[in-house]
Amino acid sequence: MTDNDAPPVIVRDLVKRFGDFVAVDRINLEARRGEIVGFLGPNGAGKSTTIRMLCGLLRPTAGQALVAGYDVAREPERVRQRIGYMSQKFSLYNDLRVIENIRFFASLYEVPDSVLKERVSWILDMAGLSGRKSTLTGTLPSGWKQRLALGCAVLHRPPILFLDEPTSGVDPISRRQFWELIHTMAAEGVTVLVTTHYMDEAEYCNRLVLIFQGRIVASGSPTELKQRAMTGELVLVECAPLGLALDLLRQTPDVADAAVFGNALHVVVPEARTMIPRLRTHLSQHGVIVARMEPIRPSLEDVFVSLTAAQGAGGKA
Amino acid sequence: MxxxxxxxxxxxxxxxxxxxxxxxxxxxxxxxxxxxxxxxxTLEIRHIPTAVLDFDNSQVSRDLLSRFTASPYFDVRARLNDRRQIGELIDRGDVTVALQIHAGFAQDLRKGRTARLQVIVDSSVSNTALIAVGYVNQIAGRFSQDYQRERLFSTSPLVQSQLPSIVLDRRPWFNTDFxxxxxxxxxxxxxxxxxxxxxxxxxxxxxxxxxxxxxxxxxxxxxxxxxxxxxxxxxxxxxxxxxxxxxxxxxxxxxxxxxxxxxxxxxxxxxxxxxxxxxxxxxxxxxxxxxxxxxxxxxxxxxxxxxxxxxxxxxxxxxxxxxxxxxxxxxxxxxxxxxxxxxxxxxxxxxxxxxxxxxxxxxxxxxxxxxxxxxxx
Structure with a gap:
């Protein structure tokens, strides 16, 4: 790293093709020191493929990725010294004890003996495993395993951390604890790139990158995205039957979009205040019983749906 | 590193x-x-299940069959009197070899004619069959040699000492007992x-x-x-x-x-x-x-x-x-x-x-x- 101010992660026109399938299509990205960048997108959008290229696990078809100042395609080994990686698959050895897993990864990263003891007790504290270092890893609850895996991934104190759906299959409380750890690390200057499809997790990120069909469709802070992406206001509609209401709303002029969210509908309109009475009448006239209809603040999920819908329509045209 | x-x-x-x-x-x-x-x-083939049909039922034929009974290679399991039984036994896999001695076997030998010993063998396991036929050949050959010598000896005792033959001098190296x-x-x-x-x-x-x-x-x-x-x-x-x-x-x-x-x-x-x-x-x-x-x-x-x-x-x-x-x-x-x-x-x-x-x-x-x-x- 010659330039201390250079962003730790720089991605330029990165492409990955598997045969005819374009998994990642000219992605550009920069991540600053201490920034938490979230990759958001449906399964198969290219999030994991991008992360794997940044770790040197997959070779880019075209484009360039500089991680910690090194080209991942040319000097993957130098990159590996400076990154931590944790994937959606639980990647520790279930048949090793907690301490044996830690020692194993410490040896791979050549963590010096002088600091090993301190790192070990840091991981045990962080993962809540103090006094359980002789437990077989496979018998730990998933939240603890996940924190142990994170600990093992950052044993060598890497300045950059890649997390590929790190919290899949972990209970909500453990997820929150996990994210607190990530925030602590980011505060200490670690750059974190994380993929997720939990919308609530996306709110923890400083910056979000929405990926759809291999391309970045939007990026910005969660708040920015919400403001920018939604042209109009969002109305929550609780009614029955849902399907009929959805069809009716979609046919109504002035309704930009309507989608099912849980057991209700989210409807995008130019102005909520004037539209709500109109929609209420319209629905009741066609036999829909409306329980609730009120303006709400958009969630990231709304943003995501609206952006990918726009992208999908644009792609077809 | x-x-x-x-x-x-x-x-x-x-x-x-x-x-x-x-x-x-x-x-x-x-x-x-x-x-x-x-x-x-193991490659050794022993105790081959065998059936015999003796249509001759003479001293000589019994003598020949007794050599099979005494051999470690054959295990005579059935003495038959109908040819058709052979097929059944071989189909079921009860016997591998059937030996059939024709009526007139002893008479042919006595008259100095070629006598026939029929060997029916289940050659679906070809290697075993081949080796079994080899053993039959060996026993029948030895029997025929002994029979000839005996007859020569009884007619002209002097001739026997002049009968030429090759005796195998076995020297197996490395694994003496095979x-x-x-x-x-x-x-x-x-x-x-x-x-x-x-x-x-x-x-x-x-x-x-x-x-x-x-x-x-x-x-x-x-x-x-x-x-x-x-x-x-x-x-x-x-x-x-x-x-x-x-x-x-x-x-x-x-x-x-x-x-x-x-x-x-x-x-x-x-x-x-x-x-x-x-x-x-x-x-x-x-x-x-x-x-x-x-x-x-x-x-x-x-x-x-x-x-x-x-x-x-x-x-x-x-x-x-x-x-x-x-x-x-x-x-x-x-x-x-x-x-x-x-x-x-x-x-x-x-x-x-x-x-x-x-x-x-x-x-x-x-x-x-x-x-x-x-x-x-």
Missing amino acids: LGRLRGMLIKEFIQVFRDKRSRFLLFGPPVIQMLVFGYAA DSQWFFVPGVIGNLILVMVVSLTAFAVVREREIGTLEQIMVTPIGRLEFILGKTVPFFLIGLLDTTLISLVGTLWFGVPLRGSIGVLAIGAILFILCMLGIGLFISTISMTQQQAMVSGFFFNMPAITFSGFATPISSMPEFMQWLTYLNPLRYFLDVLRGVYLKGVGLDVLWPQMTAMGVLGLVMLTISVARFHKSLD
């Missing part, structure tokens, strides 16, 4: 030896199989080491690929060679220990003599295990799942054993196949095993086999290491 390799080795040894079952699986089955194969694998266990036990050692080392190595890598730990290891700075050494050194040692164990069973239990030097045997075993590590690693580089590794392993093991000269001599294979056997490390290791065990020969004789294994091992390990990438595509 050494720190990482040490870490890999510690981890591998912990995983291999952690639980009782996997400890047992490393050493139990090879020893048990050695015992089973040592007893079961004990087929002595032949098989060294071969079984080779087979067991092949199967053990290839599958252990292939599975060890593929299992990590399957559970996802391989991906995690790939993003660490570990070197390709460190990883491969970490994976192979434990199985190299286990392979050597297995060789020692089953060789001990061969020597102490089956009494197969170890006439040559243990050192030469050890060199052969080390070179052979290196070849098998290479094959195992190669299989692991082409297999994504343990199931694929198992099938690929099978695809290697069966031909390797068949074309090694373990059971059937290489010299009777088609010429093209004979050429292929030169690529088979087991072929050379069997030469070394039988050479050291039974012939007691040393490196002065076995160096070509050792060289061949060394070269094959080096080539296979190089290919496997070259094919092993720290990436997923």
